[in-house]
Amino acid sequence: MTDKGRFRASGWRGREVGIPDSVRAAGPVVLELKGGLTTSFTVRAMRRSDTHKSYGEQFLGSYGPRARRAMLPGGYNRVEVGRVSPGSNTGSGFARWRLRSLDVSELSVLTDTLSGRNDDVVFFDGPARCSFVWRGRFESGQLRFTSASGGTAREISEQGAIRGEVAVPGKGFLAVSTWGRWTLERL
Known part of the structure; x- marks a missing residue:
């Protein structure tokens, strides 16, 4: 996969992220998520069109700095990354998340x-x-x-x-x- 065909996103907060058509057209999408030492994040599959938005399963989670890999379920074109907070009055760390697509060679x-x-x-x-x-x-x-x-x-x-x-x-x-x-x- 060339750098042009790669997908990368990152952030501090939870947000919705679109998976580019060029990445999805190449075949099944393998995603890798990295969080921080004291921070947890989840990734949930989404499908969005001009008139409709629907959610699929949570298929990936990051609990610390180790990279986690999973397949984007078929038929979904977006993901929702969420920061996990252990309680209403507690924080969830200061680290950012990093999401990227992987090539078969990786x-x-x-x-x-x-x-x-x-x-x-x-x-x-x-x-x-x-x-x-x-x-x-x-x-x-x-x-x-x-x-x-x-x-x-x-x-x-x-x-x-x-x-x-x-x-x-x-x-x-x-x-x-x-x-x-x-x-x-x-x-």
């Missing part, structure tokens, strides 16, 4: 074993089988597959399973969503 490709922490997106170059293990305190997570050609993401892991095997149906993106550590192994 993603990890699962060729053998891959470990990580929290939300991430992994690229698969073709159909494969892989095992997963959630190693966090809460031991839960989700794996969602989105085809490289686009479309709707579909969950491919069993709800509540802390380990197992999944079939990745083809070339595309595997979104890992969990609060702790995880390990994927290509079989």
Whole structure:
């Protein structure tokens, strides 16, 4: 992806951010969010036209300075970034948020074993089988597959399973969503 095709936004406050048509036309959109050490932010999918505005799910959150990655759900053209405040009389830190789109070349490709922490997106170059293990305190997570050609993401892991095997149906993106550590192994 050239710099011209990249998307970047940042700010101190929560706000609505449009994802450029050029980024969405290139295929599924992988977003990366960074917050600050003591600041939390959330990202929620939005769809806006001249006459209508609708909200989708909250699909990404930042809890500290570590980068979090997730797929923008299909059919959405905007996101709403919100600063999380723990209470009505307390602040939420002084850091700013940074949001950017990622190119496939910036993603990890699962060729053998891959470990990580929290939300991430992994690229698969073709159909494969892989095992997963959630190693966090809460031991839960989700794996969602989105085809490289686009479309709707579909969950491919069993709800509540802390380990197992999944079939990745083809070339595309595997979104890992969990609060702790995880390990994927290509079989």
